Amino acid sequence: MYPSTGVSAQSTTEWSTGLCDCTKDWSTCCLTCWCPCISFGRMAEVIDKGTTSCVGGGTIYMILCWFAGFQCLYSCMYRSKLRQQYMLPEEPCTDCLVHVCCELCAFCQEYSELKYRGIDPSLGWQQNVAKQNQGVVMPPVGPGEMKR
Template identity: 55%
Template sequence: MYSSDASDGYPKKPGASAPPQPPVEGIPVQPMNQSYANYGAPNNPVPPAGLHARPINNVPWSSGLFSCFDDIPTCCLSCWCPCITFGRIAEIADHGSVSCPVHGAIYTVIALLTGCACCYSCIFRTKMRQQYQLQEDPCNDCLVHCCCECCALTQEYRELQRRGFDMSIGYHMNMERQNRGIPMAPVPPGGMMR
């Protein structure tokens, strides 16, 4: 009366449908084939679909870490009110998902309670570096912020300014300006040179 399926060993009712399969997630795995084996050969210079190299973070910063005094107003803002500088940087790095005052308040609370707001700010340096494929220079992001918080914030602020952001108006206003046709200033290849 019941048919048996060899895959699960349980009898099936006649006319019963198979249970729905769960949705497939992730990246499909393709078997190794001839096109992969010949990738890079003179007659096959283009990688097969789905095979992409990760971008290498090798774009130099537009200014050095210790070029703080090239921009005295930003240097003073970073020394006396790092929460404002950080809030503006973090809002741009987060694409406006959290506002400048909220980031600045979190930074201030962490600084007052632990004295280590650099642990929070280094996260956004890493985000910014990944977005713009910047070099991890002169050392690890956490070390840069732990040893030279003011210089790191000033460098990040200048980098975003030189990429065309008006830091005082926030992420959403910058995007609105760009959508209205006011172009953002491009950074010359190789960074800014004097």
């Protein structure tokens, strides 16, 4: 279940921002430039629908960055998942090449895409789902009524 976005995944097949539009959202740009592991962790949790925690995704990214230097191979998988979820084009080149050459710009673009679709990565998956379900009211069940 995706949080309500107001934008149908079927209706929009273009990215909401360009790869080099990092400065359109200064808060995302600054977070990504100074703490990419945090912005990546937040996105990973939302893209994986809560199966990956923000801390877990960010920690793996940070360890790969510090000790192996190929964190972009890990992060490009999440760009692919995001593209598949919203049927976005693989542009301007392959996901891995985007992350190898412009990883921080890719993070800004992906983070902004989630925000554009009504998902706030800073809230995490559970809070985004709760926010979506806030207006949903379940009918009351009286005592002795049949339950399934």
